Amino acid sequence: MPNSVKKKLRLQDYLPYRLSVAANAVSNLIARAYEDRFDLKIPQWRLIAVLADEGPLTPQGLCERTVMDKVTVTRAAQGLIERSLIKREPNSSDGRSHRLLLTASGERLHEQVAPLALEYETQLLAGIDQREIKMLERQLRRLEEVAGELSRR
Amino acid sequence: MPNSVKKKLRLQDYLPYRLSVAANAVSNLIARAYEDRFDLKIPQWRLIAVLADEGPLTPQGLCERTVMDKVTVTRAAQGLIERSLIKREPNSSDGRSHRLLLTASGERLHEQVAPLALEYETQLLAGIDQREIKMLERQLRRLEEVAGELSRR
DNA sequence: CGGGTGTAGTTTCAATTGAAACTAGTGTAG
């Protein structure tokens, strides 16, 4: 593109806008589903998903894997502990920290939520072919990375 | 895919998660830029962008075009009115409503923000070819639409 | 060791959000 061609700005076609709108629509859908059926907020659901997938982790580790603030992790964990879906164990290697892990009932809950989560994903992606899905995922990761770099300047 | 193949759930590969993370990274980047340089919040910037593109609109019209709540629009507009970037005119055809439009200084501000906005978009999409960009946009619109439909049941 | 600097997690507080209540004007049916 010759750089003399100035693109006009239309919010409707502006990528950050489209991205935000799409993400909100999807988030709201899923948030309502988990809230209604399992009384889980999204941060709580994320902790459960990660703990089920990776096993015990410190809050720190959960922050990294969920890209959530440590405050958000603390609070999500408190809620789950109250419901005995996860529990704490001391962290022998660092007394400031602790390990969080699913209880048996947390695991059972996860076994219920996971299929629903996958079902939503399937519905959302229905009619998009496998190749495009891969590409979409790649681009989302790339956007995240580039945005991260730009903001670190 | 034979439906006996059960996909395992990994948060890292879960589309709604990736979408949310990417959108947050991009939003935060842009939000900081506008805030720092122009003292604009994202809802305010959206109003300006739409008014510059489409001319005077009612709050209602702005809700539709920005996919924001009417409360959010009211508040964003209040802030802009205080700074005289937009103004109100009575709506002759409906006394409950009014029209919002950019002032001269609002237009000047828009002329400053728009190039920055486009520059960010360019940076974010750098290295993705035109065809893939179109596809990404199409998929984001589709996700939004499907999510909307699913939530309306 | 003991003092100082750094880090993990929690708490506090102020800002942002959106649902629900509210206000004022519209439009229609009798």
Next chain:
DNA sequence: CTACACTAGTTTCAATTGAAACTACACCCG
């Protein structure tokens, strides 16, 4: 007309968010 149901926009209130302060422990240096 005028009463009633409805809609546009604003305000109120409670929930969510994250930055900053705080607490408790870790780790390094002399």
